[in-house]
Amino acid sequence: MTIKAPRLGIDGDALLKDALRELELPTRRLFLKRSLSLGGLSLLTGCTIVDEDSAEQALMRVSRLNDKVQGWLFDPRHLAPTYSADMITRPFPFNAYYGENQIRDVDGDSFRLEVTGMVADRHAWALAELRALPQAEQITRHICVEGWSAIGRWGGVPFATFLTHIGADTSARYVGFKCADDYYTSIDMPTALHAQTLLALDYDGEPLPPRYGYPIKLRMPTKLGYKNPKHIQAIFITNTYPGGYWEDQGYNWFGGS
Amino acid sequence: MTEDATPIHPRWLRVTHWINALAVVLLVMSGWRIYNASPFFDFRIPREVTLGGWLGGALLWHFAAMWLLVVNGVVYLSCNVMSGRLWRKFLPLSPRAIVTDLLGALRGQLSHADARHYNAVQRAAYLFVMLDAVLLVVSGLVLWKSVQLPVLRELLGGYESARRVHFIAMAAMVAFAAVHLTMVALVPRTLVTMIRDA
Numbered sequence: 001m002t003i004k005a006p007r008l009g010i011d012g013d014a015l016l017k018d019a020l021r022e023l024e025l026p027t028r029r030l031f032l033k034r035s036l037s038l039g040g041l042s043l044l045t046g047c048t049i050v051d052e053d054s055a056e057q058a059l060m061r062v063s064r065l066n067d068k069v070q071g072w073l074f075d076p077r078h079l080a081p082t083y084s085a086d087m088i089t090r091p092f093p094f095n096a097y098y099g100e101n102q103i104r105d106v107d108g109d110s111f112r113l114e115v116t117g118m119v120a121d122r123h124a125w126a127l128a129e130l131r132a133l134p135q136a137e138q139i140t141r142h143i144c145v146e147g148w149s150a151i152g153r154w155g156g157v158p159f160a161t162f163l164t165h166i167g168a169d170t171s172a173r174y175v176g177f178k179c180a181d182d183y184y185t186s187i188d189m190p191t192a193l194h195a196q197t198l199l200a201l202d203y204d205g206e207p208l209p210p211r212y213g214y215p216i217k218l219r220m221p222t223k224l225g226y227k228n229p230k231h232i233q234a235i236f237i238t239n240t241y242p243g244g245y246w247e248d249q250g251y252n253w254f255g256g257s
Numbered sequence: 258m259t260e261d262a263t264p265i266h267p268r269w270l271r272v273t274h275w276i277n278a279l280a281v282v283l284l285v286m287s288g289w290r291i292y293n294a295s296p297f298f299d300f301r302i303p304r305e306v307t308l309g310g311w312l313g314g315a316l317l318w319h320f321a322a323m324w325l326l327v328v329n330g331v332v333y334l335s336c337n338v339m340s341g342r343l344w345r346k347f348l349p350l351s352p353r354a355i356v357t358d359l360l361g362a363l364r365g366q367l368s369h370a371d372a373r374h375y376n377a378v379q380r381a382a383y384l385f386v387m388l389d390a391v392l393l394v395v396s397g398l399v400l401w402k403s404v405q406l407p408v409l410r411e412l413l414g415g416y417e418s419a420r421r422v423h424f425i426a427m428a429a430m431v432a433f434a435a436v437h438l439t440m441v442a443l444v445p446r447t448l449v450t451m452i453r454d455a
Contacts, residue, residue, distance in 0.1 A: 081415075146312065222404050250313035250314060251316065
């Protein structure tokens with residue numbers, strides 16, 4: 001009994017988590033239902049009864065194909081355009097899957113960045129240690145999946161430098177991120193090693209304010225906004241597809257330029 | 258086989274026409290939903306005519322249908338060029354001829370006796386919509402791959418400018434479709450010739 005109880009507990013937790021996710025995201029199951037109920041489209045395609053799950057699966061398969069095509073198109077030598085300081089968008093917009101009243105407060109003094117997976121050195125990093133690494137700065141355009149864009153100024157550790165310091169296996173396929181605001185996402189290794197991919201600690205010359213992801217944000221001018229996680233707590237290197245908060249709901253995983 | 262025994266539109270043209278029509282409908286309707294996520298003009302597209310339900314769904318449709326448009330477009334243009342049809346049907350074309358035929362059409366004096374022959378307004382309209390489709394693909398590529406395609410991006414004036422170009426090119430495509438469908442309604446026989454060996 002003492003052995004069984006915790007096993008049941010784990011299964012129950014996983015089940016509950018899945019159920020809650022489905023409840024939180026009613027739009028996910030509805031998006032095709034809505035689209036297929038359109039009279040015009042049904043007339044054109046000549047079919048009114050389409051298996052919604054198979055349609056959704058087909059669209060997701062094309063999205064996975066698009067991931068491959070984009071990985072193939074990605075030339076790490078191409079740099080995103082940079083801008084002068086007077087072109088910075090002020091105020092830079094806040095954006096998250098929650099409202100501004102739910103921005104997380106992270107205690108910087110006790111903060112440790114966890115590093116796991118295919119790395120040589122798994123020690124957790126204090127902010128001061130990250131500050132001691134070589135720093136870089138960029139003024140680049142943040143492009144949101146919604147279409148809008150804004151120019152901002154970020155400073156921090158080039159992510160390739162950080163990956164070298166932790167002895168990351170750069171032949172691995174994915175870098176995953178877990179965040180203090182329960183956000184999670186993952187990126188491809190070539191983008192992780194891109195010259196403009198920055199483990200950002202600063203925004204506009206000051207430590208990242210909570211609204212922009214204190215204490216750490218991954219800044220990639222080659223990726224859409226939802227691929228740029230804020231409040232990063234843990235980084236892991238893996239060959240197992242980690243998905244992401246929005247990606248699991250249908251946003252394209254590669255999500256970049 | 259004599260010229261008259263052959264169908265007015267070759268089979269490849271009819272097939273690519275309808276695949277293109279489907280791709281355009283899917284792309285325009287899902288594109289409207291994507292536009293609604295962050296409109297840059299003072300209006301939104303009514304939800305009822307958009308596709309995808311939410312932004313993520315619309316993006317899935319858009320980035321699937323784009324393959325349909327591009328692959329089908331390449332097949333269409335290749336067949337058109339290789340068969341020589343592009344030059345035979347759409348050229349010569351002069352501004353004077355367009356004006357003459359347009360005035361004739363407005364007076365109801367333009368003949369439709371020979372469906373094999375495109376008048377100057379048709380030639381101009383079909384060539385325009387071909388170029389517009391190319392502009393839609395190019396501006397779409399810039400929005401999708403702005404870092405990887407620096408030359409095209411700068412040609413269109415940067416990312417934000419490319420959004421407007423993409424939208425305006427869409428509006429031109431929709432305007433073409435509106436006129437096109439009106440003309441088909443006025444001369445229903447043209448619909449039949451686009452479907453079967455007529």
